[in-house]
Amino acid sequence: MTRQTQEPDFLENLQHELRDGRAWFDRAIVLSYAVIAGLVVVLFTMLAEWCFEVFLHVSDTWRWSVLIWTPAITMLIVWLTRNLAPGAAGSGIPQVITALDPNLPGLARRHFVSLRLTVAKVLLSAGGLLAGLSLGREGPSVQVAAGIMHNARRWIRPGSALNEQALLVAGGAAGIAAAFNAPLAGVVFAIEELARKIESRSSGLIIAAIVLAGLVSISAFGNYSYFGSIKVPTLSWNSLAPSILVAVVCGLAGGLFSRLLLMSLTGAPSALNRLRARFPVRFAGVGGLAIAIIGLSTGGATFGAGGEEVRKMLVGESDVTQFYALLKFMATWITTWCGVPGGIFAPSLSIGAGIGNDIAQLVEAHMAADMAPVLIAIGMAAFLAAVTQAPLTSFIIVMEMIDGRSLVLTLMAAAMLASLLSRLVSRPLYAALSEHMADPYVAPDAKAGRTASTH
Secondary structure: OOHHHOOOOHHHHHHHHHHOHHHHHHHHHHHHHHHHHHHHHHHHHHHHHHHHHHHHHHHHHOHHHHHHHHHHHHHHHHHHHHHHOHHHOEOOHHHHHHHOOOOOOHHHHHHOOOHHHHHHHHHHHHHHHHOOOOOEOHHHHHHHHHHHHHHHHHHOOOOOOOOHHHHHHHHHHHHHHHHOOOHHHHHHHHHHHHHOOOOHHHHHHHHHHHHHHHHHHHHHHOOOOOOOOOOOOOOOHHHHHHHHHHHHHHHHHHHHHHHHHHHHHOOOOOHHHHHHHHOHHHHHHHHHHHHHHHHHHOOOOOOOOOHHHHHHHHOOOOOOOOOHHHHHHHHHHHHHHHOOEOEOHHHHHHHHHHHHHHHHHHOHHHOOHHHHHHHHHHHHHHHHHHHHOOHHHHHHHHHHHHOOHHHHHHHHHHHHHHHHHHHOOOOOHHHHHHHHHHOOOOOHHHHHHHHHHOO
């Protein structure tokens, strides 16, 4: 009998594992850092929510003050970001993908993930919500947690399977797990968006770290669904056409949104981009003013991440204008274009929910009355999948946020269709932004090889 076909010897294997004390020390370090990452994301969440509550108090007390408040804070955030932490600008997910690029010189990695950037990302992203900008904390949580986990490398022995790439994958996915209170979404995000594949030698520990960070969030906020639990009616053939319509509209709109962001953030030739490059702080001030005007025109609905409006839509209590999705789309685009640190996950969910809500109202005479929440959920998954072109992560996030396990196949199909349509309109957003960020640091021959491998 060969060694491969022998039954495992429990005692022998146990002795072998216990004999390697250094391996257990490395595992303890990684899991400890995962707990710290989860705690920091929890504190980040609490700070972000407090900052937005302050903004709401200001806007409710002195309604027109946001015309000064929002532009002024936006200008300050952009000035601080450009002068103190340029690597903190934007979502944070492209930075982690860039740090994972094998062609990136080791010393350049600190420009994208570090403890310094983690602190800056937390404070500046929370500052964006203090200004009432249309941004989320979920994308920034990826960079925040990745910066913490990356610091663990100094304690781990050289040559370990837990190299820098493994730590970055674990950290980035742990950020998603803790931010969305959804460990499963973190694991899928690690495979779909960050690592593409995980080495078998370290996969178990990476997944354990991701789940542990998610459990820290659950222990802090409770095991709850972010948007509550929706009632799913019996789906009939009458619901098929509206569901497909939502997925198609979200797929095309999400692809357009992704393309606009790429044109805005990669310096595509245009008069506005030239103005942004020449006067970034003033450009941010004008953008902040536009966001304030949009917010006032919607009664404040487009300010912030948009989570409260989604909750109202799901229970049928929303009174937002039918132009909500379009105006939230514009506010989020302008926010990102200004160059502030902040994510697009939560705003994308609210835009998709707005599209689903509008179509539900349009066809309400031809479907069951309780079908509207399903179309809203489909819109959330479809628009997020179209923007990120990460359909598996998108539908799992929405499924866990609405406790929608009975909608698994529906959400999956909508996310897949929307992602496919988005690819006809735009390049993958995060990969393209990452390539743009890495260009100054990657050697010309490595660029040529990378370009060839992506075609």
